[in-house]
Amino acid sequence: MGRAFISVLILSACIAGWSEAPPAAVSGFNDYVGKVESRLATQHRSTDGFRIAVGTGAQTNERLRHGELVLEQLTPENPGLPGALLHHWRGTAFVRGATAADFERLMKNFGDYPRRFAPQVVQARILSPRDRRTPDHFTAMMRVRQHHVITVVMDTAYDIQYGSLDAQHGYSVSRSTRISEIGLAGTPQEHALSDTEEHGFLWRMNTYWSYEERDGGLYMQIESISLTRAIPTGLGWAVRPYVESVPRESLEFTLRAVCNALKR
Template identity: 45%
Template sequence: MKPIFSFLLLMCVAVLTCGIAQAEVPSRANNDAFDRYAAEVEARLPRQKAAFASVHEGQPTLRRMTPDLPPPDLRGAMLHHWQGDFFLPGGRADELQALLRDVNRFPQRFAPQVERATALPSPPGHLLSVMRLRQHHVLTVVLDGHFDTTFPAQGYSISRSTRVDEIANAGTAGEHSLSDRENHGFLWRQNTYWLWWERDGGLYVRLETLSLTRDIPTGLGWAVRPFVESIPRESLAFTLQHVADALRHAR
């Protein structure tokens, strides 16, 4: 392993596992800023279908949507906003909706990132679920995410995390959820938006993700920021590709 790469990996590990006082939980100002940004994204969801005209068959197209100038009140936090599209000839909207609602099969469809998933008793118009998520990027991070998904109108869905717990010693007798002051801030909040449009003999699909994580300590951004920002991108690409593959197999 090249010395500079070894150094960067060590920096990533050091930053992502450093002091409790730098992690904790997002502040009220962080949460309010995230909510305002999410509201702007959600307001334009019904109007996005026109953008599908530039999507063609092939590998999913990914775009970083995170603004260069972060929203105010995000001190101590980082916003990650990504978007991806694909077109599936012969695909159908009802097949995608059925896949998104079949939470209990997510571990088979999205392994190894989703280890287990369970749909919970839900009020009308909502799909509540809990998922065990695993990410491996130098470190292995295990999270239990609780989500509330709605299908507010034809052609799109909105999923919001209601709680995210970081799990220590996952899969062992000592497994436990870290407290708010113990967690490392790998993922504080996550919103996921699916959009679809059945047209031109197939199905246009868009996945948009918003996530909130802890910030990077001042002075280390040059070493760690590219690594940290690659995680939501890779997760988006993984999910899109697996959904496309599942839809192809359903035909």
């Protein structure tokens, strides 16, 4: 099937229905996120189980130490979000010689994001507070570009908080506070699409990092939970692979880019 035809199907599917997230879907997303954050808060109170063990324990850790990324889909089969889809992915990686402090310096340096995370991140900056040293709690924005058959540009704002159990165990929570789809991006006519114009490619996105120094390096685990519009009946065969691949590919891209940056 031609890429142009698939593009038409995707756009047609996103034109029908609403562009804003239905209140019931937002409520369901918040309930789901609350349970995940409660589980993570319990994890982060102790060095035992600070991150979720994946695979078969020692065997998987050996794969990680050899540079392999382990990706898991955690999306429940029926989250019960009317008019919306929930996506939950987790990725785990290991970088030999890296430390928790290295990770925090890298991730708090928003000015370097367009270089570190190109081509997905186009712009990035901290909104507040504008201190010389980035604090553990701040707000930030990113302009992101997703290309998968079609290209979508969005301005996203986040509330971000870092915490630690000790010098070797840290975590961060990033919650989206605003997501705006941008039309005609990069041209003099670029503008944020109105509520009736947006396509609902991304309504909410939260990201959670857990990282620990161990075995001569840094284990990192990222969980991403996002909310998008649902797929109209009859077009799932064409649209679902696109909608479901973007969250996974975005998480894998981010995790691999962080690993590469820490290796340097």
